[in-house]
Amino acid sequence: MPTQSQRHHRTHNDQSSSLPSGFSGFAAFSKNKNSTSSSNWNKAVESQWSAPQEFINEASSVMERSSGGDPFDKYKTKSISERENDYTSRWRNVQLSPERVDPFAKHISEQEKKTKRTYHEIYEENKLEREKKHLLYQMKKKQILGNEKIQQQETASQPGSSQHHYNEKEDNSAQEENSAIVNVGISFELSGVLVKQTNVVNQKGTVLKWQAPPECRLPDVKWMMFEMKDDKAEGEPFLLYKQKAWLFGRDSDVSDIPTLNPSCSKQHAVICFRFTTGVGDDKRARLTGQSIGSTKPFIIDLQSTNGTFVNGERIPDSLYYELREFDLIRFGTSSREYMILHDKSEAK
Incomplete structure (x- = not known):
């Protein structure tokens, strides 16, 4: 009856024998790859690991990177910043131009332009002025109508007044x-x-x-x-x-x-x-x-x-x-x- 060590050795041999053709030397090489320098990687692969040349080149490039490199990076979806080109980068970083100054202010220097009114300020001032005139007009109109109504009531209350119209629909x-x-x-x-x-x-x-x-x-x-x-x-x-x-x-x-x-x-x-x-x-x-x-x-x-x-x-x-x-x-x-x-x- 085989001992526990013999069963373990046999299982390891079965795993090595189950590798596909061309990968027979992978198990033996994997034991010593930590001790193998990256400069001798290609020679080690050629001597101990037989595989398609495309995989061998890709594996060598991975070893030349940092130890944390991911051989599947090129198959991953790129982030927004990685997909950004020069045009979108310029558009995202664009800066608004300063507001133009009052066009009615003539003969002003560059230093004075910083203290002059902008178009937005002119618009707000004109808007407030229009609202003020409109309110004054409405107040004056209500006052006139109120005075006329009071005058009509006083006239109607006087006996024999001639201010009353017989037919209000006359032209x-x-x-x-x-x-x-x-x-x-x-x-x-x-x-x-x-x-x-x-x-x-x-x-x-x-x-x-x-x-x-x-x-x-x-x-x-x-x-x-x-x-x-x-x-x-x-x-x-x-x-x-x-x-x-x-x-x-x-x-x-x-x-x-x-x-x-x-x-x-x-x-x-x-x-x-x-x-x-x-x-x-x-x-x-x-x-x-x-x-x-x-x-x-x-x-x-x-x-x-x-x-x-x-x-x-x-x-x-x-x-x-x-x-x-x-x-x-x-x-x-x-x-x-x-x-x-x-x-x-x-x-x-």
């Missing part, structure tokens, strides 16, 4: 016309300069004694007038709402409604529709004190000889006198009367 042109309108209430203010002073002449050369004022316009309500004789209506009614003004007189060439009675003047009177502002008969306006605008009929006597009468009373000449429904109008001493009313009038 600017209508508002400009309204500003020129003369407020007419129950006191019947003067109409102003008559046409006689303006020398208005019609197509037939007749000088007109009256011309339409700026506030004269077509009415919203369908006003009409009936000619009365002995308390009875004669003929068709005159549709007053189709014109802004109607001239009454004995001169049929210029009159819209001729009055043939000898007591009437050639240009006796005018009925016109004027836009006025005031409280009037509106209940809500009387309660709130706000004025409203409306178009109403007025009559003016053109300094006639025998005068104009409304409900039996003579009206002053050259004054606009407000007419209301069912009023009876008479010119001179004529027995004919004219009743004015509109389509919504209720019979008395």
